[in-house]
Amino acid sequence: MTSTALKASAADPSTLDAEELMSRDQIESLQLARLQHTVSYAYDRVQLYRDKFDAAGVHPTDLKELSDLSIFPYTTKEDLRRTYPFGMFAVPQAQVARIHASSGTTGRPTVVGYTAGDLDRWATLVARSLRASGVKKGDKVHNAYGYGLFTGGLGAHFGAEKLGCTVIPISGGQTERQVQLINDFEPDAILATPTYLLTILDAMAVAGIDPASTSLKTAVLGAEPWTEEMRHELESRMGFDACDIYGLSEVMGPGVAGECVESKDGSHIWEDHFRPEIIDPFTDKVLDDGEHGELVFTSLTKEALPIIRYRTHDLTRLLPGTARPGMRRMGRITGRSDDMIILRGVNLFPTQIEEIALRIPALSPHFQLEITRPEGQRMDAMTVKIEPREGVSAHDAETAASTLSEQIKIHIGSSCAVTIAEPGTLARSSGKLRRIYDLRPKAGA
Numbered sequence: 001m002t003s004t005a006l007k008a009s010a011a012d013p014s015t016l017d018a019e020e021l022m023s024r025d026q027i028e029s030l031q032l033a034r035l036q037h038t039v040s041y042a043y044d045r046v047q048l049y050r051d052k053f054d055a056a057g058v059h060p061t062d063l064k065e066l067s068d069l070s071i072f073p074y075t076t077k078e079d080l081r082r083t084y085p086f087g088m089f090a091v092p093q094a095q096v097a098r099i100h101a102s103s104g105t106t107g108r109p110t111v112v113g114y115t116a117g118d119l120d121r122w123a124t125l126v127a128r129s130l131r132a133s134g135v136k137k138g139d140k141v142h143n144a145y146g147y148g149l150f151t152g153g154l155g156a157h158f159g160a161e162k163l164g165c166t167v168i169p170i171s172g173g174q175t176e177r178q179v180q181l182i183n184d185f186e187p188d189a190i191l192a193t194p195t196y197l198l199t200i201l202d203a204m205a206v207a208g209i210d211p212a213s214t215s216l217k218t219a220v221l222g223a224e225p226w227t228e229e230m231r232h233e234l235e236s237r238m239g240f241d242a243c244d245i246y247g248l249s250e251v252m253g254p255g256v257a258g259e260c261v262e263s264k265d266g267s268h269i270w271e272d273h274f275r276p277e278i279i280d281p282f283t284d285k286v287l288d289d290g291e292h293g294e295l296v297f298t299s300l301t302k303e304a305l306p307i308i309r310y311r312t313h314d315l316t317r318l319l320p321g322t323a324r325p326g327m328r329r330m331g332r333i334t335g336r337s338d339d340m341i342i343l344r345g346v347n348l349f350p351t352q353i354e355e356i357a358l359r360i361p362a363l364s365p366h367f368q369l370e371i372t373r374p375e376g377q378r379m380d381a382m383t384v385k386i387e388p389r390e391g392v393s394a395h396d397a398e399t400a401a402s403t404l405s406e407q408i409k410i411h412i413g414s415s416c417a418v419t420i421a422e423p424g425t426l427a428r429s430s431g432k433l434r435r436i437y438d439l440r441p442k443a444g445a
């Protein structure tokens, strides 16, 4: 570790994994060795990779340096669906220790598998992420990520255990009970989606509990896009730190990247286990660090489901490492390319509305976006439905709605209607919150 690195990191080096202390050069040589192994491992064991590499005219031996990764074909969710359920597994079923799957609301679910070794590495990386975010060995951890096929609950659970925490496996939902147990069990940290934490904070307010007066000291939040404005909203209500944790099932689950509490400047990607790239989602060209595009991951140590150049659809950029100088950070995720709203030719994401709305004091973070196609028109229209904050008069709420509409026009460049919803009437989150309601007539309907 360089002296700059030591200065940048406020964490006690003796508590870090050896890889967290590596220089950029050390990380890159580790990545090259692991990448060379992974591409030949995938080619030898998974028919889909063999077929794709052969069709593209590339062979694992072509990977001589890290930049050579760009000649290998991408992997998509569609590849996992086509080989449903286990066609992309690289080990016999008896070596698969656990299976998770996406909810599959659109089409077949995507199924992912882990060997015992994969589970151990996953727990290590979640433990590393939690530790970076300020959770400590011996802490009580209230885990409100959903348990089951979703990777959030069990992924966070075993990571917290690996760190040496006492885990309270409450899962999502039953919010009054969550509030009760936070009061009674006095946890130090809470793990949840940012919008579910909002639901819990609202329930605390109803129960007359000030979140700042509870035992909680840290929140580690992820599984959905959230903004700096949302961090400010949550932290100012809770009086303690909120950090980001990122991941996706196809690449591992939570803990692909985690945010350091001392810098709170975006999640560090654990590059000893994953090689990230940013590509232009339209031309598929690899972009330079700092440029915005779609995040792509290649796993470096996975056994059951090695994943080569997986297109996440998550839009962000790569930034240099700070608190962990050897590993790059990712900027906040603006949104998923498949969640992008196109309004009269302008691209728009729910996070942009969150950012603008939360800067208007009379408005709450509770909003949803409705997309319609008005009769006889060729263009879509969007309505933002948003609740005002408690105690705001009807007049002030309407003024705030007009301000929001103007600000959207100024900052995003598109006109939309803003309507005020009665407090408590919009859907609340118990996990990943749905922000977009597409009310356009379905094709053929």
Ligand code: DLL
Residues within 6 Å of the ligand: 102, 145, 150, 151, 152, 153, 221, 222, 223, 224, 225, 226, 244, 245, 246, 247, 248, 249, 250, 253, 254, 255, 312, 314, 333, 336
């Ligand atoms: O949501 C894994 C996870 C669980 C991450 C708990 C963090 C905490 P999936 O269900 O496969 O896995 O969904 C992955 O969720 O591609 C992003 O679009 C989004 N996502 C996950 N973490 C973040 C984050 C889990 N920190 C998809 N910020 C990803 C923004 C996130 N989006």
